Structure formats: structure tokens, C-alpha cells
Amino acid sequence: MSPRRTEAGGRIDRLRTIRFTFDGAPYTGHAGDTLASALLANGVTLFGRSFKYHRPRGLLTASVEEPNALVTVLRGEVREPNIPATMVEIYDGLAAISQNRFPSLAWDISAVNQLGGKLLSAGFYYKTFMGPVIGPLKGTRFWMFCEHFIRRAAGLGKAGTAPDTARYERMNAFCDVLVVGSGPAGLMAARAAADQGARVILAELEPHFGGSANWSGETIDGMPAADWAARAAGQLEGRDNVRLLPRTTVWGYYDGNTLAALERVTDHKETPGKGESRHRYWTIRAKSVVLATGSLERPLVFPGNDRPGVMLAHAAERYAIEYGVLPGDRIGLFTNNDSAYRAALALKKAGAVVVAIIDVRPELSSEMRKLAGETEAEILSGHAVIATEGGKALSGFKVQRFDMVNGALSGDARSIHADCLLMSGGWSPTIHLASQAGAKAEWNEALQAFLPPKPTTQQWIGAGAFTGSFSTAEAIAEGRAAGLSAAGATATPAALPAVEAAPGDPDPAPVFEIKAEGKSFVDFQHDVTADDVRLAHREGFVSVEHLKRYTTLGMATDQGKSSNIPGLAIMAEALGKPIPQVGTTRFRPPFSAVSIGSLAAERFGDLKPERLTPMHDWHVANGATMYSAGLWYRPMIYGHPGETIEQAYVREARGTRESAGIVDVSTLGKIAVQGPDAAEFLDRLYTNMFSTLAVGKARYGLMLREDGLAFDDGTTWRLGQQDFLMTTTTANAGKVMQHLEYFLDVIWPALKVHVTSVTDQWAGAAIGGPKARQILAACVSGTAVDNAALPFMGIVHGEIAGVPVMICRLSFSGEMAFEVYSGAGYGTHVWEALIEAGKPFGLVTYGLEALGTMRIEKGHVTGAEIDGRTTARDLHLDWMLSKKKPFIGSAMMDREGLIAPDRLELVGIVSLDNQPLNGGAHIVEELDEANPHGSLGHITACCYSPALGKYIALALVKGGKARRGTRAYVSDPLRNRFGPVEIVSNHFFDPDGSRMHG
Amino acid sequence: MLITCPYCGPRDVIEFTYQGDGNRQRPQPASQNLDAWNAYVYDRLNPAGDHNEIWQHSGGCRAHLRVVRNTLTHEISSTAFARGDHNSVARHRAEDKP
Numbered sequence A: 001m002s003p004r005r006t007e008a009g010g011r012i013d014r015l016r017t018i019r020f021t022f023d024g025a026p027y028t029g030h031a032g033d034t035l036a037s038a039l040l041a042n043g044v045t046l047f048g049r050s051f052k053y054h055r056p057r058g059l060l061t062a063s064v065e066e067p068n069a070l071v072t073v074l075r076g077e078v079r080e081p082n083i084p085a086t087m088v089e090i091y092d093g094l095a096a097i098s099q100n101r102f103p104s105l106a107w108d109i110s111a112v113n114q115l116g117g118k119l120l121s122a123g124f125y126y127k128t129f130m131g132p133v134i135g136p137l138k139g140t141r142f143w144m145f146c147e148h149f150i151r152r153a154a155g156l157g158k159a160g161t162a163p164d165t166a167r168y169e170r171m172n173a174f175c176d177v178l179v180v181g182s183g184p185a186g187l188m189a190a191r192a193a194a195d196q197g198a199r200v201i202l203a204e205l206e207p208h209f210g211g212s213a214n215w216s217g218e219t220i221d222g223m224p225a226a227d228w229a230a231r232a233a234g235q236l237e238g239r240d241n242v243r244l245l246p247r248t249t250v251w252g253y254y255d256g257n258t259l260a261a262l263e264r265v266t267d268h269k270e271t272p273g274k275g276e277s278r279h280r281y282w283t284i285r286a287k288s289v290v291l292a293t294g295s296l297e298r299p300l301v302f303p304g305n306d307r308p309g310v311m312l313a314h315a316a317e318r319y320a321i322e323y324g325v326l327p328g329d330r331i332g333l334f335t336n337n338d339s340a341y342r343a344a345l346a347l348k349k350a351g352a353v354v355v356a357i358i359d360v361r362p363e364l365s366s367e368m369r370k371l372a373g374e375t376e377a378e379i380l381s382g383h384a385v386i387a388t389e390g391g392k393a394l395s396g397f398k399v400q401r402f403d404m405v406n407g408a409l410s411g412d413a414r415s416i417h418a419d420c421l422l423m424s425g426g427w428s429p430t431i432h433l434a435s436q437a438g439a440k441a442e443w444n445e446a447l448q449a450f451l452p453p454k455p456t457t458q459q460w461i462g463a464g465a466f467t468g469s470f471s472t473a474e475a476i477a478e479g480r481a482a483g484l485s486a487a488g489a490t491a492t493p494a495a496l497p498a499v500e501a502a503p504g505d506p507d508p509a510p511v512f513e514i515k516a517e518g519k520s521f522v523d524f525q526h527d528v529t530a531d532d533v534r535l536a537h538r539e540g541f542v543s544v545e546h547l548k549r550y551t552t553l554g555m556a557t558d559q560g561k562s563s564n565i566p567g568l569a570i571m572a573e574a575l576g577k578p579i580p581q582v583g584t585t586r587f588r589p590p591f592s593a594v595s596i597g598s599l600a601a602e603r604f605g606d607l608k609p610e611r612l613t614p615m616h617d618w619h620v621a622n623g624a625t626m627y628s629a630g631l632w633y634r635p636m637i638y639g640h641p642g643e644t645i646e647q648a649y650v651r652e653a654r655g656t657r658e659s660a661g662i663v664d665v666s667t668l669g670k671i672a673v674q675g676p677d678a679a680e681f682l683d684r685l686y687t688n689m690f691s692t693l694a695v696g697k698a699r700y701g702l703m704l705r706e707d708g709l710a711f712d713d714g715t716t717w718r719l720g721q722q723d724f725l726m727t728t729t730t731a732n733a734g735k736v737m738q739h740l741e742y743f744l745d746v747i748w749p750a751l752k753v754h755v756t757s758v759t760d761q762w763a764g765a766a767i768g769g770p771k772a773r774q775i776l777a778a779c780v781s782g783t784a785v786d787n788a789a790l791p792f793m794g795i796v797h798g799e800i801a802g803v804p805v806m807i808c809r810l811s812f813s814g815e816m817a818f819e820v821y822s823g824a825g826y827g828t829h830v831w832e833a834l835i836e837a838g839k840p841f842g843l844v845t846y847g848l849e850a851l852g853t854m855r856i857e858k859g860h861v862t863g864a865e866i867d868g869r870t871t872a873r874d875l876h877l878d879w880m881l882s883k884k885k886p887f888i889g890s891a892m893m894d895r896e897g898l899i900a901p902d903r904l905e906l907v908g909i910v911s912l913d914n915q916p917l918n919g920g921a922h923i924v925e926e927l928d929e930a931n932p933h934g935s936l937g938h939i940t941a942c943c944y945s946p947a948l949g950k951y952i953a954l955a956l957v958k959g960g961k962a963r964r965g966t967r968a969y970v971s972d973p974l975r976n977r978f979g980p981v982e983i984v985s986n987h988f989f990d991p992d993g994s995r996m997h998g
Numbered sequence B: 001m002l003i004t005c006p007y008c009g010p011r012d013v014i015e016f017t018y019q020g021d022g023n024r025q026r027p028q029p030a031s032q033n034l035d036a037w038n039a040y041v042y043d044r045l046n047p048a049g050d051h052n053e054i055w056q057h058s059g060g061c062r063a064h065l066r067v068v069r070n071t072l073t074h075e076i077s078s079t080a081f082a083r084g085d086h087n088s089v090a091r092h093r094a095e096d097k098p
């Protein structure tokens, strides 16, 4: 028998023994135990060390709000830190370790921090680590220097480094009524809504439905409340329109009644089922929500209130009734309200001795006197606990006469021997989700608590303790009414389950703190004391938001579930204002910690979709080094063994200009623009005319943005009177498509035009060079490809290797070149036929590097120059700006700043020292390596030009056109590259286009 | 946030792309009134309350919608196709349904 396990009672399965370890030591518990209840049953009271002072800490609570007993759970190589021991269900083989202690939990070196308490007071970090204003450790450098040591001393559990091998998944759910919380209110709401035929989801963060019914010791419908709850949950389970989600924390309330929940599916299992996810992240869209989230008991703030053995009254009651564990043999109770008397009686009945009940109120009601009498405890009304005694475990506490009107202590202090002290500072409704939903909490003076507000935009209804109705009878009535209302039914009178409960007034005395010598903790997890709050006030932090940030009150992993209201009360007293005037902070999601794994679910690793051209496999099989360009993968070079990248692209570009080269251009954006008004639409989109374009011809077009800056360029082919094929740059395909759709939908809805993205439907190969036409002639049937049949910018239809193709004679490389389009499925077939036909002519395959090299030689622009800052004039494309018609951007393109003479203009740059140039390098008039300055502009693209035998670049340079023929310097301090250059025209090679016109 | 596309029905906001202030008035294409163009391109309302917006159902039917959204509460009080003639089509479709 474990030392603290009661003889009988509790929901645990005493026939099933579970073996687990804590800090390496073996323990046993029973099925149904949490790690907290099992360790407590084994006599363990020390669970962790506190954040800042490394004070010994035990269990404060029995559920999700636990601030002290945080553990790290180990699963193989995977470690998960900062899990409340109260939320860990034990299983065979569970291994958990305590946190924030060195070298061991019982003997912790940093506990000396307690002696230097003043050092670590509020704002310690801000004050200390501003650092000296001069010297090697000035400012934040000092913080960086100290950080390593502080992080080791202060903090929580350590995250693991092993990859998490567990599966996580996401689910979407829709329902008429989501009920959050399954206490008597939630169960009644779910049943009432389900009876109306509504689709109901009932979410409960604990493993068992029933909430307080599981440990209240009350009687409902003539049976123990826990049995009533189990029966009610069982009845719901069989219904088609009800989904029960145990171990599911609803942690976020978002717009449109969308709620986020985390279901812990396998954390309680020794071995997860095959394919079972560890956590499931639910997105629940509910027509209506019933919030039956209950309330949280508050600690009292007094010296030594953090010593292991001091716990919330209801938590002790829960351990006794639900788990059959006595947290102590000799128990004291310190309270400001009636609710805790029931807890004392429960512990008495479970076998403990209740030594004393200390109540801050001078007078007790006759009902409370009667309850207290049943506990056989000494009753000390008008008293307060002013200190606790003991080391790592409680051995007793000191009491003194207390005047709750002025907080004064009087008379002699007296010690009472006890190993457990229950405390109760009243209850705060768990309004987190309602607060997230956007409404402001309202202070209730009688209950000394913030009550949920009225719903504003979101569709929710509250019930039970959540609304401040703390009795089970009220919860049952409100739950039913809320369920009916949420399901859209009107409430009708009905016989409700009868409740037998201990009496009591729900209103606590307005006492939050006992001011006496010693550290009185407000925020247990962040080690914030009442003095810290007052210090923050003295230092000028008067708003609750600033108070939180300065003291870190309520900012730990428990988000101040038990500390917010006491902290606020102490702040209010310091300010001399009532609590509602100090205000409360708004709760933010998540309600409790959420695993990152569940948020990511299946979305991990490389999330980028890969876009592959139809000829991708061929490229890879034929030695291409692939390069990722946006989502696309494109050949960079087809390197030969031993070649550098530069050698490869120089060979490819030279081969193209000497005989012929072929490149995959399938990635170009392609949009079918069709309809009676297609030509008119293109005239409005492009700066130049398309309505004058003959069928069977293509034209190079430029688009501007509405603000007059250059947007995108490409060729558009007129395939029929009302049928155009627009091509865009690879990078802008999506943006251009959206641009077209926007104008058709929003601006010019009268135009009869339909646009369709056909990028993926066409495979494209560009073949260029002096022998390109001969190669085509050798493999194309059904059409001639000579100059008469296929002039510059002409389009023909034919066949290659039995496959229909569309060929347009246009050139990006500056050579006589043709773009051959076929259906995507035939891409590789056509490509291979072209390669085969090209063999006798020395056809080379070339990649992006050679493509870039040849376009730089020709001075064509791409996204590096059309960078959202350049105009058509800057790029010497003003010849494309039609004066005959308005087009998008035409009204704005001539604004003063866009035609200024000192704008950055496109130029060519030639390296004069025969050294490579770099993209992003600056162009300057005078070289100053020590103090680089006076940038005229920058290089946008660079290469070694085999056609010129020089390193060349394109650049955007201030007043660039006028600088042609002048000398300047490249200044690139990042890469330590400085040297002389010549500014020239961007048209380096074959400026009159004789090669492509042939 | 849910946006009810007149064509596809209520869909999650992740399916949509915001395409700007729906109050913008584009001047006549040939207009030389730079002030009007400037207002169209650069001036935006920033109301605390109902706002006319253009959203594209980019992950769905790709239609542009005129959406009235409350910037304080994200409440959407109306949605319609930006392309007016589509609305009658959608209405006919809705009426066709049994």
C-alpha cells in the first residue's frame, strides 16, 4: 500500500498497477492516476524548483492550471518539457523527470538565489542587463555575455534535439452546438441540444467527462454525482448526432465561431495504435457554442504560500475523492470563503485529521460552523496564516489574529503543526475563451471576480460556474437552458435533476493578501511576489499591461490562471483604485500549451511544391545541374566532366552562336486570351498595339502597372481573330493572370474576354543559332520553315515526329531562333526529336546560365531590371509606348519623378581589368576602397561573354544613357572587388539584330 | 473568417486573396486628370467599421467579389460578384436548385 493512498474510494482501478519512473526512481500507481496523484500517493511532495529562486515546489492544483509541478516526459529519444504532472496520465513505462534543478531536485545549487532575493526582484533583467554605456561589454553585448549563465539558472524544462517521430494530424469539424466543458452544466447543455436534434460536439480537457461532479462528493438524481455524470456521458456517447471529445482542450476562439482544439490522442498510452496520431488539431466551426468551462480556484497570498504541502482546497478534495490520495495526514485550511469547508470535510472523511480551519472572516455562518464542527477541527475565525514552516515539505504554519477590514495583524503568533495546508481565495470563472471572442470582462463585487461579458459578435452562451453560478443546481438549470437556446429551441419548464450539496455562500471576503514578513507568491511559476508588484508600482508602472511586462506576472506557461486576479488586487490596492478601474488584460489564445507538432500536422519538411517541366527527367538523365527558380526546377548547365560552371555555360553559349542551341522554355507563363474583345483588351493591357497584329504573327509586348512603372514583358501570339496566346515571364505568370482577371472582373466587366492559364498545357523548346532553321527543316513536316513561310515573328503549325506543334520565330538569344510548342504530354517526344535532328548540326543543349549570358549580350531585360522601380524609359523601351491609345499606366508614367534626368537607366558594363563582376555591386565615379561612397547605381546581371571575350554586366546607373562611353568603377566592398569598368550601351552584341533577322 | 462566395458558398478565408479597397474609382482610361489618377492609385480609406473590399476567390472559382467587412469585428455583411452581370447568373442558379 502506498503511504498516502486511502483504503477505498476514488475513480482509480486499484486492481491494475502501473509502473513508471520519476527522476529515474521506480514508482507504482493505478490505472486512472495522473502522474501528480500517483506521486502524491507515494509520498512525493517535491515536484520541481521554481523559475527564479529555485525554491522547492509541490502541487498547487490538480489540473491544467498547475504552475509548479511541471515535468519533462521522455519517450525514447524525444523529450517534451513543461507538462503539468496533473495532466500526465500514467502508463506502464512512463518516464518523467523534474526540471530546473541542478544537480538534483532535492539538493539544488541555485537555491542560494533565495538568499539574494533582492537581486532578482521585479525588473531585474531590465535593470541589470542594460549593461555599461562604454567598453567592450556596452549595451546589449553585456546581456549576451550574461545570457548563457542566466539561461542555465533560470528557466523551465529543456527541449529535446531529437526529431519528433510521432504523427500529428488536423481535423475539421462542423456542428450546430459545441459544448466546451463537461461538468454538470456542459453535460446538461449537450443533452438538451442533442435532444433537439442538433449536431453536438462535447469537448472535455480531462480524460473523463463530468468536471466537478467527479470530485464534488455531491449527489445528483439520488446517485453520487460522479455516477450521474458517467451515466449522462454514456447516454450521449450512443447518439449519432453527438461527438464526444475527451482529452480535448479548446484553446482558441476565432472569427466566425471558429474554434481550435487540441486532442491528446495517445499521450496516455504505452504504445499508440498503428497509425494513430499523437495529437489531433481540431478546427471546429460551430453555429453556436456553449461555454461551460467552469472556474479556477485562487490561492491566497501570504508568506511561504509556495511551500510544498500548501495547495488549493479543491485540489486536495479532488486528490482525496477522485484519486483516493490524501495529500497529508494533519491538514489545515486557510480560506476567505465557504466553498473550502466542503474540502476539509472530504479530507476528514477520507481519513485525515483536520487540525485547524483558519478563516479571515470574523463571523462564520451557522451552516459553516456546523460543517466545521463535523471536521472536528479547531476553528480560528478572524485569523490568518502569516508564515509556513518546514524545508522542502511543510511541517506547520503560523497564525495570528487578523482584521479583514484593514489587514492588520494582532496578538501573538502561534504555530500549528501540519503537513498539508489547504488554501482558498475564492473562484474566478474560466472566461478565457469568451475573452478571446472579443468581449470585455465585467467585475462582480460580490463574487470578487471577473464575469464573462455578454457575447458581442460571436455566437456563444455561457452556463454554470463560467457565468459565476457556482452551485451545481444552478449549473444544471443554466446548462439545460443554454443547450436549448444554442440549438435554437425555446426553453420550456422541465423537472431538473435534484442536487444534494453542501451549503455555502458563494461570495468570498475581499481578502487577497496577508501582509507579513517573507516572500508571498502571486505568480508561482514566474516567482513574482506581492512585493514585486508593489515595487513595480513604486517604479511607475501603473497600467496592468506594463505591470505584467515588468514583473512578468501571468506570462509563464500557465498564463497566470491562478495569479492574475490576486496580482490585480494587489496592484489595485497599491494604486488606491478599485479593481475594475485597474482593469484586466484580455486573454489570448492558446488557453493552454499547444504542441507545435499539432499545428504543423502533416505539413513539415520541404513544403514548397515542385514544378517540373515535361522534359525534366530528360534534363536530369542528360547531365543537367538543376536550379530552383521560384517553384520551378530548370537546367542551370549541362556540365561535362571536369567543367566549371563558367566553362560549361561559355561552351553552351558559344555552341549556340556558332551552330545551334536548344533550351527548355516550358516554364514561361502562358495565358489564353480569347473572345470578341480580346484584341481590345490587349490594347488596354499592353503599352503597344495588339489589335493591329495579323493572325499568325506574334509581337513583343510590355505591361505597366497602374502607377506607370514597368510590370512584365513577353510575346503574345495571335492564333485567330479572337484567340491570343500571351506569354509572360516565368516569375510573373501568376501575377499577370491575376492582373488580367482583376481588370476583366472589376474594371472592364463589359469586355467579352475569357482568360485561361495554359502554362501547364504547353511544352516549349527554344532552338536558336545559325543552323536552327536547318534543324527544323530536317524534322518538321506539314509546313515550310523558310523565310517566306516563317518570317520573323511569324507562326506556323506543323508536325514533329507525328506530333502537332506550333512554331513561332522569335528570339531571346539574338540568334535566328524558334519557339516550338507542343502539348505538354508530348514535350519530351518532340524535344528528343529536335535533339536527334540537331545532331548532324552540332546542336547543344543549354541551361539558364547560357540563356542569361546570351540575353545579357543582347541587353534584354528580365525581372532583375523590371524590378518594380524602373520605367519603360529607364529600360530604353519607350519605343513601345503607344501614343495612339491609353493603356494601363499611361496616365501615371509621365509624372515628374518618373521622367527625371537622374533616374537609374539601363546600361552595359564592361570589366576593364578582365576580372569577373558581381550582381549587386555598385558603380561609382571615383574609387574609394577605404570609404566606399557615391553610388551611381548597381549591377543587375553579369557573365563572361564568349561573344565579346570579356566580363560584362547589365546595370542600372544614374543618367546612364548619357554616360555611355565613359569610364567608371565597380565598388563591391562586401566581396572586396574594386576595379575599372566602361559604361556602354546595353546592346553589346549584334545591336542591329542582323543575326536573328537572318 | 468565412466569406460566402455567391458561386461556391461559404468558404474559409484562406481560399481568398485580398485585392484592395473596393471604393477606388478608376478614371476614364483617357483621362488626364492626374489628381483623379493619384487618388485612384494611392488614396485609401481606412475605416474603423464597414469597409468595401475586393477579394478574389483565388483558391476557388477565381471570381472577384465585392465584400463589405467590418474591420473591427471581421463581420461580413454582404458579398457579391464584382462583375455585376455574374450576380444575376448566380441568382438564376440558386433559383434553379430544388
Ligand SMILES: [Zn+2]
Pocket (backbone or CB within 6 Å): B005, B006, B007, B008, B009, B057, B060, B061, B062, B063
Ligand atoms: Zn467562388
